[in-house]
Amino acid sequence: MSTTQLPNTASLRPDFIWGVSTSSFQIEGATREGGRGLSTWDVYCQTGEIKNHDTGDVACDHYHRYREDVGLMKALGVQAYRFSVAWPRVLPLGRGSANKAGLSFYDGLIDELLAAGIEPWLCLYHWDLPQALEERGGWLNRESVLWFADYAALIAARFGDRVKRFATFNEPSIFSLFSRSLGKRDRSSEDKLHCMIHNVNLAHGAAVDVLRANVINASIGCIHNRQPCRPSSTSEADAAAAARLEVYWNAAFPDPQCRGEYPASMRAAIEPHMQSGDLERICPPGRLVRTEPL
Template identity: 40%
Template sequence: MSFPKNFLWGTATASFQIEGAWDEDGKTPSIWDEFCEQPGAISDHSNGKTACDHYHRFREDVALMAEYGIKNYRFSVSWPRILPEGTGKVNEAGVAFYNALIDCLLEYGIRPWMTIYHWDLPACLERKGGWVSEQMPEWFAEYTGVLADRFGDRVKDFFTINEPQCIIGLGYMTGGFAPGLKLGLKEQVTACHNLMKSHGRACQVLREKVKDVRIGYAPCGASVIPKDEQNPADVEAARKAYFAVEKDSPSFSVAWFSDPVILGTYPEDGLKLYGQYLPEGWQEDMKVICQPLDFYAQNIYEGREVRAAENEDGWETVPYPAGYPRTACGWPVTPRALYWGPRYLWERYHVPFLISENGMSSHDCVMLDGKVHDPHRIDYLHRYIREYRRAGEDGVDIRGYFCWSLMDNFEWARGYSERFGLVYVDYPTGKRIPKDSLAWYAETIRTNGENL
């Protein structure tokens, strides 16, 4: 069986990771601009001031996508480029940039998929409380309204928020990502709630303003894989483990961030642990948080195996074997993550499914022949996408796959030390070199996965 006839193949990027032009044309600092200035925050002491210079080179990047047959492009918008003060006056130069990008995509026959928020909150709003502020849902609604008004005539596909688990878990719990805070449980839970309410308000605004709009949500989380797929006890144990809310914080949970959005309620185990920290009247907020979605997406890179166990939880994690395969950044290579993650999510939520990010960091370099050969990435993508196809064969309503990433870029707290792209970027010169994996992916797109 091949992929569905109208299956969507694409690539993805994020504004802060590729755009650069950090203070040009009216843009103000984001929390990531300021986080990069904190000593030790970025492992290679770099920043996103120039990144891939996509702000100035987007036409070249779009032409490259078109050359290789990429028909869908997921990109995010820089909030402080559109609203330098977070709210209020619109920065027309910022609007002009995204208008030019969107028009360029459409000229080449590439469908734009806009992510409203991929982590670059205006720093001025963080100083007003950021996601902990009860005003955030209305700030977010105002920002979404500007995007809807200015781009909704051509962009019909929107992701509201990318990886809420990282926004709160890494930004407000561990402090490893911007804004680098380590807050208590009450503030973490408040931030989670405000984030989901912001998602809901964005959905309402988009439905009101954009004709024929399609809306999705892009959380993340490592899949949980049954040790023995033929053992019903292991399959059920993995399902329970996948949706269980962690006992130290809800900030990295799959169910905590998706049950309210899709099912209209917090998971029962999460309420027992953290219900006391929710804001007063949170039940009424579910009317805002739970909005109809056209697709549910997930960023999936890896998974962990579990098996049934006679303990309090009913499962136990199976250690990775000695010498297990890993990517350049140390993440485990677990192709079955793209079968079991989508399967469990489909069974629980029954919303058409997309992979909004999947890919790997590899030890890429320009070789003596002037090319970039990345067989490990090709093998990784081949194995993962084949498992995703298997999920579709077993009844999951799979609609699309976005490879992370179009090009090497600023990999958040790891700086430029990791290369996830299908296109190699020589940062000193900005030169783009298509990797072997881009040609392989182009063939996968052309054959709709029949080459797998």
């Protein structure tokens, strides 16, 4: 397989980093190897909703071929690799006893990256919730905040000596809106969507605290995919729909995480799921980002 070197970075600012990114379920395969538990995507792939009845059972076979994949990245001149840990690979039931084989896989991947001069950037969650936790309510269960914090503590303790760049969630607007509102999996109520949004934000805040406390010089964030939301016509209904999507897609997660508040138009819907001190748990005063409102 031929490779092409990345463009010369001489004209870019000195701290610019060329990187590539993947998600665990899309590339690892080996869904029933090494003690890995089932994820929600393993189960969903069996419903017939996926085109060609595709699954993640083999995918890119990264679990077996990660050394070859790192070699390709090195040949490309990649400086950073953002990957996600498969929660059910390291905690098959989502909580409780850790899976040594799963942790060892990521040990090998991280060490291989460092040996190749590629910085590992680790994402805790790229949508593959352990099925065992989904059966306990998943992100609709407020206990998910504690589950995620414990998972983050395991990752910090195991890999924090070598990994300093962390993301809590990848694109939470997608796995919340598409699973609880826009998609086909659950259209039962908007209240579930608001509950999920708030619990995920709480889980983000809890994970940031855990990573800060356990990883020296950690750089931590959440990956948001903001995009313009424009009406498809000049009608008032379309304008209102676009404005509503703007709030849920672009602000439901960044605003509480960075500004310490939910967008005004959704606060009443979130309020039934809030407890005293929640916003401070999501974004402590010292973490506020001062920006102009959208």
